[in-house]
Amino acid sequence: MITKKFPRVIIAATQSGSGKTTITVGLLAALKMRGLDVQAYKVGPDYIDTGWHALALGKISHNLDSWLVGADKLKEIFAQTSADADVSIVEGVMGLYDGGRGGVSSTAEISKLLDAPVVLVIDAKSMGTSAAAVALGFREFDKAVKLAGVILNRVGSDSHRQMIVDALNDLGIKCFGAIKRNDEFHLPERHLGLVPTTENNSADVIKKICAAVEEQIDVDGLIALAKNSAPLEVFPKSQIPNPKSLKLGVAKDAAFNFYYGAGLKALEELGAQIIFFSPLNDEHLPENICGLIIGGGFPEMFAARLEQNKNLRAEIFRAAEAGLPIFAECGGFMYLMRELVDFDGKIFQMCGVLDGRATMTRKLQTVGYVEAEILRDCLIGRAGEKIRAHEFHFSTAESSDEKIFKCRRLRTGAEYFAGALKKNLVASYLHMHFAGSPNAAKNFIHACKNFRRET
Numbered sequence: 001m002i003t004k005k006f007p008r009v010i011i012a013a014t015q016s017g018s019g020k021t022t023i024t025v026g027l028l029a030a031l032k033m034r035g036l037d038v039q040a041y042k043v044g045p046d047y048i049d050t051g052w053h054a055l056a057l058g059k060i061s062h063n064l065d066s067w068l069v070g071a072d073k074l075k076e077i078f079a080q081t082s083a084d085a086d087v088s089i090v091e092g093v094m095g096l097y098d099g100g101r102g103g104v105s106s107t108a109e110i111s112k113l114l115d116a117p118v119v120l121v122i123d124a125k126s127m128g129t130s131a132a133a134v135a136l137g138f139r140e141f142d143k144a145v146k147l148a149g150v151i152l153n154r155v156g157s158d159s160h161r162q163m164i165v166d167a168l169n170d171l172g173i174k175c176f177g178a179i180k181r182n183d184e185f186h187l188p189e190r191h192l193g194l195v196p197t198t199e200n201n202s203a204d205v206i207k208k209i210c211a212a213v214e215e216q217i218d219v220d221g222l223i224a225l226a227k228n229s230a231p232l233e234v235f236p237k238s239q240i241p242n243p244k245s246l247k248l249g250v251a252k253d254a255a256f257n258f259y260y261g262a263g264l265k266a267l268e269e270l271g272a273q274i275i276f277f278s279p280l281n282d283e284h285l286p287e288n289i290c291g292l293i294i295g296g297g298f299p300e301m302f303a304a305r306l307e308q309n310k311n312l313r314a315e316i317f318r319a320a321e322a323g324l325p326i327f328a329e330c331g332g333f334m335y336l337m338r339e340l341v342d343f344d345g346k347i348f349q350m351c352g353v354l355d356g357r358a359t360m361t362r363k364l365q366t367v368g369y370v371e372a373e374i375l376r377d378c379l380i381g382r383a384g385e386k387i388r389a390h391e392f393h394f395s396t397a398e399s400s401d402e403k404i405f406k407c408r409r410l411r412t413g414a415e416y417f418a419g420a421l422k423k424n425l426v427a428s429y430l431h432m433h434f435a436g437s438p439n440a441a442k443n444f445i446h447a448c449k450n451f452r453r454e455t
Helices: 020-033 047-059 073-080 109-114 128-143 158-169 203-216 219-226 261-269 299-308 310-321 329-334 438-454
Strands: 001-003 008-013 038-041 063-064 087-091 118-123 147-155 175-180 232-234 246-251 257-258 274-277 291-294 327-329 337-341 346-348 354-360 367-375 384-393 397-399 405-409 414-416 421-422 424-430
Touching: 008 020, 008 109, 008 310, 020 038, 020 047, 020 087, 020 147, 020 203, 020 219, 038 047, 038 073, 038 109, 047 203, 063 073, 063 261, 073 109, 087 219, 109 118, 109 203, 128 147, 128 158, 147 158, 158 175, 175 203, 175 232, 203 257, 232 329, 257 329, 261 274, 291 329, 291 438, 299 310, 299 329, 299 337, 299 346, 310 327, 310 438, 329 337, 329 397, 329 424, 346 405, 354 421
Parallel strands: 008 087, 008 118, 038 063, 038 087, 118 147, 147 175, 246 274, 246 291, 291 327, 327 424, 337 354
Antiparallel strands: 001 232, 337 346, 354 397, 367 384, 367 405, 405 414, 421 424
């Protein structure tokens, strides 16, 4: 165990939609412009916000989720990925105290795990002095959370800003700045939240937000706050080289891009050589792969292009029939179906590996943490073993293939059977983190090695 300084600060909010992602992205860009080595994080299972972080910084942003990886592994991921950073910025999830059942993986919980100072974003539109009362309530709710101050968002004028700042000063709550209302700062959204940066011209928006942050936020004060954060006790990482000799194909493009960076790294540490390919643009799978991962994303937004790439769809079908280990999550699950029905009811042909149909709906079908029991021995584990996962989708899936998971929703306790098992394939709506499911990662790599030996 060693004690080390990790300059860090968490940008939280009172609720979703308060503007914390916008402000976080602008802050990241501003810090980078100052020549600092910045590392970004997102609390919870969100994939899209980390994409905005990555665009602002030009480097991967990591998720910090105590349900998917556990408290100890979360601290390990943070320590390893922020070890060389001048400052680390962690964006919270929803409201400061919101998370899974019992507050699991809430921003407040992560702030205590990392002993990190918190700055609260308050949407001040249609609110005056009451904003100070909101800040006071958040500060007093849990004294173990180190609420260091606030950032006001969408203030209407200088007098509006000063009214709130005066009230905050009376309460001894620091204001690190106020962003004036500007519709140009709005990040595009759709059914799963923000639109991924792979699908929009977002660089110009980030530049505008960055300029506003530099002008209206006390960036120097936030840097000082981060640098004054308490040292953390962490375990030093053991350096055990593992040659990357196992080629693993991973689908990655605008249609499929929901991956946890630390999860893929966990596979690399077990000997995988990650080879990205595009189901939208590539007509062939990477050569000599021993396994295939098709993650989540938005296949419904690119269904016509996915359908047009008949050659790759046929190759995936043949690879599955030949027993290639295939692990697919959510969007990848939908892509492996025989058909995909979009929001307008139009039917598109997909890979046909699974005998079923995925249908988009206007209503959110499920969101939240899940514990999943494996029903039969498969490429990620043995019957009876359990994994932790997350679900978030607007589609339904019907398939005649054998179910592979018995799931229990963490929030409600509701149980249901899910996913599909076929030959050497496991597919479902579940999003799993390989760094938090080390046995699943080892079993998957073992299945890939067996396939290489047998072919």
